[in-house]
Every structure is written in structure tokens, then in C-alpha cells.
Amino acid sequence: MSFQLGAAxxxxxxxxxxxxxxxxxxxxxxxxxxxxxxxxxxxxxxxxRLQKGEYLTTYDQPFQGRNRRYYRITExxxxxxxxxxxxxLEYKQKIDSVLLGGINRE
Amino acid sequence: MSKEExxxxxxxxxxxxxxxxxxxxxxxxxxxxxxxxxxxxxxIIKKLGSPSLVASQILAxxxxxxxxxxxxxxxxxxxxxxxxxxxxLASPIxxxxxxxxxxxxxxxxxxxxxxxxTFFTVIFALVFSGIISAIAGFAVITQHWQTSLFFIGIGLTxxxxxxxxxxxxxxxxxxxxxxxxxxxKRLFDKITRGRKEEK
Numbered sequence: 001m002s003f004q005l006g007a008a009x010x011x012x013x014x015x016x017x018x019x020x021x022x023x024x025x026x027x028x029x030x031x032x033x034x035x036x037x038x039x040x041x042x043x044x045x046x047x048x049r050l051q052k053g054e055y056l057t058t059y060d061q062p063f064q065g066r067n068r069r070y071y072r073i074t075e076x077x078x079x080x081x082x083x084x085x086x087x088x089l090e091y092k093q094k095i096d097s098v099l100l101g102g103i104n105r106e
Numbered sequence: 107m108s109k110e111e112x113x114x115x116x117x118x119x120x121x122x123x124x125x126x127x128x129x130x131x132x133x134x135x136x137x138x139x140x141x142x143x144x145x146x147x148x149x150i151i152k153k154l155g156s157p158s159l160v161a162s163q164i165l166a167x168x169x170x171x172x173x174x175x176x177x178x179x180x181x182x183x184x185x186x187x188x189x190x191x192x193x194x195l196a197s198p199i200x201x202x203x204x205x206x207x208x209x210x211x212x213x214x215x216x217x218x219x220x221x222x223x224t225f226f227t228v229i230f231a232l233v234f235s236g237i238i239s240a241i242a243g244f245a246v247i248t249q250h251w252q253t254s255l256f257f258i259g260i261g262l263t264x265x266x267x268x269x270x271x272x273x274x275x276x277x278x279x280x281x282x283x284x285x286x287x288x289x290x291k292r293l294f295d296k297i298t299r300g301r302k303e304e305k
Contacts, residue, residue, distance in 0.1 A: 007295075024137070024141070025134050025137055025138055025141070026137070026138050026141035026142065027141075039153070039154070039155060040138075040150070040153045040154045040155075041154045041155055041159060041160045041163055042163065044131065044134050044135070044160075044163075044164065045163050045164050045166075045167030045168075046167075047134075048127075048130065048131075048164070048167065049167055066137075066140055067137065068137065068141075069133065069134070069137060
């Protein structure tokens with residue numbers, strides 16, 4: 001993809017996915033990778049940071065004799081998500097108004 | 107490379123971090139390998155990149171974590187700079203480029219340190235020489251009170267200026283070290299994100 005991906009957008013995507021349902025590291029990474037061109041190792045530091053900021057919590061659940069660590073969004077995580085979403089919509093609209101403006105020229 | 111070897115190397119590269127950080131990262135990647143399935147180990151390693159790359163991303167993120175909250179201090183700024191240097195060292199960048207980047211960062215940090223050191227030295231010298239001058243003034247008070255007054259006056263003025271300048275300088279040092287750390291993190295992100303798909 002030619003467009004650069006910022007940390008805020010990555011945070012927003014992770015929070016959005018977790019706002020829908022809890023997920024464990026591997027599935028979360030795959031979900032984000034469906035929409036964004038990130039390497040598989042990009043997500044862990046992001047999750048760790050969001051967890052430290054108390055936007056996410058974790059809980060463990062056994063699965064086939066081993067452990068799965070699930071991530072769950074917190075109340076402040078939801079607030080952060082809404083804040084980021086609003087900013088994104090505003091930003092997207094501005095970019096759209098410029099980019100789409102070129103189409104109707106002729 | 108097996109999963110165990112990979113995780114062992116990752117632990118090795120992360121050892122400068124606090125234990126709970128290291129354990130959390132290894133738990134995550136251990137689970138990651140398990141989820142992908144044993145038969146896909148090789149493929150996952152290819153997708154994740156080398157343990158060095160994974161470690162450098164964790165180190166860089168750790169470096170700036172907490173720089174944004176209000177309790178930021180000069181010490182935090184400097185430890186962040188240190189962790190970013192570690193992150194750059196851990197990242198699998200071609201050697202000549204690595205040497206170039208490290209020397210640039212090193213020169214920058216050194217220059218910054220020298221600047222700060224100079225300012226603190228000047229302030230210290232002002233206060234110290236001020237005190238000496240005042241003491242010398244007192245010493246000659248019985249011989250020539252005009253001279254005495256002159257030296258005491260100069261001494262107190264110099265000390266006063268030094269003391270006045272001290273806290274603004276501490277503030278400047280603090281914010282400058284924090285912005286230097288953030289700037290280095292951005293530089294690091296640019297280098298590693300651009301290289302993520304490389305084998």
C-alpha cells in the first residue's frame with residue numbers, strides 16, 4: 001500500500017475489533033492483517049502499550065491443554081475508541097473532499 | 107530454527123528489559139507459535155522476521171512508553187534514549203547503515219549532553235565564584251570597607267543570577283531530552299516499518 005500507516009490508526013483498528021468481541025493474540029493479528037499491511041510482529045508492542053495504558057485487560061482461558069490469552073477492551077478503551085473514530089471520520093472527510101474533487105473535472 | 111531456539115534468542119535480545127516485560131513478550135510469542143501450529147513454524151518465523159527485529163520493536167515501544175504522561179522526567183528521557191539505542195542495535199539493519207545510524211545518534215546525544223553540561227558548569231561557576239568573591243569581600247572589611255562592599259555586591263549578584271537560572275535550565279533539559287527521545291523513536295519506526303517485508 002502506498003499510504004503510510006500511523007500508530008493512531010493501528011490503535012483505532014485494534015480497539016474497534018476488540019469492541020466487537022474479545023480476541024487472542026494470533027486471531028487479532030490475523031484480523032488486523034486482513035485490512036492493514038503490517039508485519040506479524042507489529043501488533044505485540046501495540047497491544048502491550050494499550051494494555052499498559054489500561055485500554056485493554058487480559059484474561060487466560062485454557063484451550064486444548066494450553067493457554068490462550070484473551071484481550072478485552074475496558075471502559076476507557078471504549079472512550080478512546082470513540083475519540084479516535086471521531087477524529088478519523090473528520091480526517092477522512094477532509095481527504096475525501098480533496099481526492100474525490102478530481103474525479104468530476106471533465 | 108525451531109520454536110524453542112527462536113524464543114531463546116528473543117529472550118536473549120530482550121534481557122535488558124524488566125522481567126515481567128520479557129515474560130509477557132515470550133508468553134505472547136510462545137502462544138503465537140502454538141496457534142499457528144507446529145507444522146507452520148518455519149512459515150511463522152518467516153512472517154515474524156528474525157528475533158532481532160521482533161526484539162527491536164518491543165524495545166523501541168518500551169522506550170517511549172510513559173513519555174507522554176505528566177510525570178515525565180529527564181531521567182525517563184535519557185533512559186528512553188538508551189533503550190532506543192538498544193533497539194537500533196538489536197534491529198537487523200545492514201551493517202554499514204547500522205554504523206552510520208549509531209554514529210549519528212551517538213553524536214547527537216553527545217552534543218546534547220555537552221550543551222547541557224556546559225550550561226550547568228557556567229551556572230555552577232557563577233554561584234561558586236560569587237560565594238568566593240563575597241567571602242573575600244568580608245575578609246577585607248576592616249581594611250577598606252568600600253572594596254569590601256564592592257566584592258560582596260558582585261559576589262551576591264553572581265550567585266543570585268546562577269541560582270535564578272538553575273530551575274529554567276532544569277526544565278529546558280527535561281523537555282529537550284524528552285523530545286530527543288521521541289524524535290529518535292520516530293526515526294526508528296521509519297527505519298523498521300519500511301523494512302518489515304524483507305526476508
